[in-house]
Amino acid sequence: MISKPELSIPEPTLRRLPRYYNYLKELLKVGREIVSCTHIGKDLDLDPPQIRKDLAFTGIRGVPKVGYQVEVLLKSIEDFFGWNNIDEAFLVGAGNMGRALIGYQGFSRYGFKIIAAFDNAPEIIGQTINGVEVLPLSKIKSLCKRMNVKIGVIATPAHAAQEVAEMMIAGGIRGIWNFAPAEIRAPEGVIVQNENLATGLAVLCKKLQMLQQSGKFRQEVEK
């Protein structure tokens, strides 16, 4: 039987898995060795069947009445995402956000490492941030090719994003993690992941607003 390359994993599942992973890492720290979906569900406020289904995508099998071994489960998620072999990435735009990303150690857990930064501001070029050198943007294409880098992070202002993306793609980059609030056009085969923080903010504020309104509404009805 052919083990077909699973092409259809629900994106919500993909988004929940790293959350489970963080949670399980904490469990391990506390010394817990075994955990059930019921237990996870209680802590993460999710339904056990959904968690089971999500975890099943990583190929793990649980034991009835017991659950899963935390360590095995962690390994299963790591393998699923391929976090064992490191993805090296270039970042463009060593401003406030760019520096925060460069300096952040937490990404190593996800097999991700920014190995060089690029900018076009002369006063920034040449600096070293957390051991990562800032190079002139003009070098990105040739360096991408030479170092076979496949992932690029965009942390420039929005107006520069498209241009930067095109340089990355010209260098052979296939995945772009974009922090600029801009619509990037890319050819098929290049994946653009937009990290628009304002989206989360808007959702938070709207939910808060709705909560307040429903509270007011309830009060008025009660009168």
Next chain:
Amino acid sequence: MISKPELSIPEPTLRRLPRYYNYLKELLKVGREIVSCTHIGKDLDLDPPQIRKDLAFTGIRGVPKVGYQVEVLLKSIEDFFGWNNIDEAFLVGAGNMGRALIGYQGFSRYGFKIIAAFDNAPEIIGQTINGVEVLPLSKIKSLCKRMNVKIGVIATPAHAAQEVAEMMIAGGIRGIWNFAPAEIRAPEGVIVQNENLATGLAVLCKKLQMLQQSGKFRQEVEK
């Protein structure tokens, strides 16, 4: 007929609306006054009926054969989210990420403003970042109450997140925008919006991996 407070707006819609907003702002810059869903759909790679449905939630009505007036549409989204009146927020954890958030001007578009920061590191307390003072964490509860701040941003390490959240909630904060990879437990009535960057990263890397595998797979089949 009672205009019930709409409590059930699909979250995907909520997440797409700020994207439309950014896009429309760009259109306005370019001098475009009118736009149809067909047009938006082409640029944003979304289906026109979905866009129409999303926009309808803000209460706007379009004109057949024409579309929407860009300016009116922008206003409609602004009103929907309440971006006219500013939400003031406190931020805790003036590290790399915290500083980037404090310094970012882009949030003003969404009626959001960080008016003070808090930290527990003596060398950071007392600093001023982009006109925002960093105060000792111990003061957060009383200041929240005094200034009637309802939104808090957490940019501390994960291990401090729960404790910080509790101080915020004790001060009356109702919405928490959490950047720490931690599960925050909060009572009902408090909204926690997790901004876990690693999630987006994991999705990107996995999609890339799947793309490569399907490519390899296709090549093998072709042999």
Next chain:
DNA sequence: GTGTAATCGAGAAAAATTTATCGATAAAAA
């Protein structure tokens, strides 16, 4: 004026995702 084409709104259909159900299994208790 009249015809044509583009777009809208509303509602139906389809697809994806979440939630519930049920028999099976393994551990712990009786």
Next chain:
DNA sequence: TTTTTATCGATAAATTTTTCTCGATTACAC
């Protein structure tokens, strides 16, 4: 050993979200 209980995997049902369809409306060309 037998019973009870918790949990799993698989499948079915429900819900949510996306996509499609269709009649109505309006601008523009003729």
